[in-house]
Amino acid sequence: MAIQTIKVPDIGGAEGVEVIEISVKVGDVIAEGDSIVVLETDKASMEIPADKAGKVVAIKVNLGDKVSQDAVLLEVEAEGSAVAPAPQAAAPAAAAPAAAPAPVAAAPVSAAAAEVPMVVPDIGGAEGVEVIEISVKVGDEVAAGDSLIVLETDKASMEIPAEAAGKIVSLAVKVGDKLSQGSVIGLLATTGSAAVAAPAAAPAKAEAAPAAAAPAPKAEAPKAAPAPVADVAQTGDVYAGPAVRKLARQLGVDMGKVSGTGPRGRLLKDDVRSYVKPIVQAAQSGASFGGSGIPTLPVVDYSKFGEIEIVKMSKIKKLTADAMTRSWLNVPRITQFDDADITDLEVFRNSMKAEAEKRGSKLTPLPFIVKAVAAALVAEPSFNVSVHQDGESIVHKKFVHIGIAVDTPNGLLVPVVRNVDKKGLFELADEINVLAKKARDGKLTPAEMQGGCFTISSLGAMGGNGFTPMVSAPTEVGILGVSRAQMKPVWNGKEFIPRNMLPLSLSYDHRAVNGADAGRFMTYLVSVIGDLRRLLL
Numbered sequence: 001m002a003i004q005t006i007k008v009p010d011i012g013g014a015e016g017v018e019v020i021e022i023s024v025k026v027g028d029v030i031a032e033g034d035s036i037v038v039l040e041t042d043k044a045s046m047e048i049p050a051d052k053a054g055k056v057v058a059i060k061v062n063l064g065d066k067v068s069q070d071a072v073l074l075e076v077e078a079e080g081s082a083v084a085p086a087p088q089a090a091a092p093a094a095a096a097p098a099a100a101p102a103p104v105a106a107a108p109v110s111a112a113a114a115e116v117p118m119v120v121p122d123i124g125g126a127e128g129v130e131v132i133e134i135s136v137k138v139g140d141e142v143a144a145g146d147s148l149i150v151l152e153t154d155k156a157s158m159e160i161p162a163e164a165a166g167k168i169v170s171l172a173v174k175v176g177d178k179l180s181q182g183s184v185i186g187l188l189a190t191t192g193s194a195a196v197a198a199p200a201a202a203p204a205k206a207e208a209a210p211a212a213a214a215p216a217p218k219a220e221a222p223k224a225a226p227a228p229v230a231d232v233a234q235t236g237d238v239y240a241g242p243a244v245r246k247l248a249r250q251l252g253v254d255m256g257k258v259s260g261t262g263p264r265g266r267l268l269k270d271d272v273r274s275y276v277k278p279i280v281q282a283a284q285s286g287a288s289f290g291g292s293g294i295p296t297l298p299v300v301d302y303s304k305f306g307e308i309e310i311v312k313m314s315k316i317k318k319l320t321a322d323a324m325t326r327s328w329l330n331v332p333r334i335t336q337f338d339d340a341d342i343t344d345l346e347v348f349r350n351s352m353k354a355e356a357e358k359r360g361s362k363l364t365p366l367p368f369i370v371k372a373v374a375a376a377l378v379a380e381p382s383f384n385v386s387v388h389q390d391g392e393s394i395v396h397k398k399f400v401h402i403g404i405a406v407d408t409p410n411g412l413l414v415p416v417v418r419n420v421d422k423k424g425l426f427e428l429a430d431e432i433n434v435l436a437k438k439a440r441d442g443k444l445t446p447a448e449m450q451g452g453c454f455t456i457s458s459l460g461a462m463g464g465n466g467f468t469p470m471v472s473a474p475t476e477v478g479i480l481g482v483s484r485a486q487m488k489p490v491w492n493g494k495e496f497i498p499r500n501m502l503p504l505s506l507s508y509d510h511r512a513v514n515g516a517d518a519g520r521f522m523t524y525l526v527s528v529i530g531d532l533r534r535l536l537l
């Protein structure tokens with residue numbers, strides 16, 4: 001079997017035309033007329049059909065190569081009976097090098113605007129070529145060279161550019177119309193000094209021509225519909241004109257991923273734009289590409305449903321809302337639940353109430369919980385950390401400062417009790433009371449709300465069985481929600497006995513704390529709250 005070459009046929013004299021797609025691979029068996037590569041000038045893309053049948057044994061061009069007539073594209077092992085027509089045979093249009101829609105014979109017009117017809121220039125003698133895209137609309141301002149319409153033959157699509165700058169006054173064609181040289185596309189009101197090309201005087205000029213007509217051997221290899229061009233990366237069939245390909249390249253769009261809505265699935269510029277738009281929007285909103293992004297909330301007119309009053313959020317509420325949204329979006333949060341048995345704690349606390357009152361202190365369960373949390377932070381230091389802003393390090397803290405969430409008329413505030421591990425229960429009770437009062441009176445200083453390692457949010461006085469508190473990002477990685485204690489029947493191995501059970505909800509930042517750390521922290525905390533003597537160990 002002889003090895004034969006397939007070369008670039010006459011492409012209307014165009015030189016250095018870029019290879020933008022290679023439609024075959026080594027080993028493929030091709031028939032005459034099969035598309036083997038796609039070349040693209042700045043105005044037209046053209047499929048180069050095989051002029052020999054056989055098995056592809058070598059591909060002699062790469063994507064991006066610039067080729068001219070007679071450049072070797074492929075080597076094929078020709079089949080016995082395959083005819084090997086000369087390359088020229090496949091390019092009947094060579095005799096009529098494709099035309100120049102470019103304004104080669106520009107005729108200056110007066111400075112005043114004039115209405116001139118826009119006509120189809122010489123398109124290599126092709127007749128009845130289908131309009132597959134109209135790139136402008138009435139009223140559009142165009143520059144000379146801007147694409148007006150796209151025509152498509154069996155094998156090539158070609159943009160017909162404006163021959164002068166101006167405003168589109170009317171359009172006489174629609175998608176699907178069949179046009180030939182001289183067909184009127186519409187009327188253009190040329191601007192001032194624009195040069196107007198005389199379409200009739202447009203001699204062939206290879207580089208500017210939609211030379212695509214040349215390699216399209218329509219007579220020899222007619223096809224019912226333009227064959228979709230195989231995407232080089234084999235990501236699927238891509239069928240698009242040069243302008244669309246250029247746009248896709250400029251935007252970095254993989255055309256294989258875009259669905260074409262044009263005739264026969266052809267990709268249009270709008271398809272590329274529609275593909276890119278949501279990606280850009282998602283990127284601008286900070287959302288990642290992998291997910292669905294953060295959809296915006298719809299605007300609702302609540303007055304439609306009844307009487308309403310709109311009240312501005314307090315500054316504190318607004319700051320809290322921002323902080324909560326930041327936490328929600330940045331912290332992969334897990335919440336774990338357990339009940340601590342505070343029966344003995346309550347017996348002790350009640351026994352201390354009189355003494356506390358004598359000191360002027362109010363001893364609620366909270367200082368006990370705060371003290372137990374401090375012990376847990378020391379015993380399980382994985383919670384006494386912050387995620388470093390470098391995203392790669394963890395900040396370990398050698399101090400134990402605990403924030404207490406305080407409900408105030410203006411919103412939520414979190415004063416910080418410092419060095420909890422070094423303070424006694426009365427001292428903690430007093431400090432919490434002082435800070436809570438300052439919070440409610442709006443007298444907390446910023447310093448009193450900073451430096452916390454962990455937060456406790458107690459809703460015990462209000463009720464509830466549990467909740468999922470939000471981690472205070474970025475400074476902390478854990479928060480304990482305390483709900484209302486209640487008597488519950490607890491199985492002691494022999495019988496159910498009434499015990500005072502305190503529901504605890506431990507939320508943590510899973511970037512810094514793993515489930516086992518949290519399990520150990522919670523178990524230790526519950527054991528300390530259940531038996532305060534453990535604080536002495």
Ligand code: CAO
Nearest residue numbers: 364365366405406407436457458459460461482483484485
């Ligand atoms: N179970 C049952 N009773 C409880 C309880 C619990 N877990 N916690 C407190 N109580 C009782 C107290 O013992 C007290 O009862 P007595 O007066 O009979 O002793 C009563 O409830 C009221 O307590 P308190 O609220 O005055 O005091 P506290 O120490 O429990 O809480 C403070 C102090 C500042 C934390 C609290 O006033 C507060 O503001 N809590 C709201 C916190 C908050 O808003 N968290 C949500 C943040 S996330 O949105």
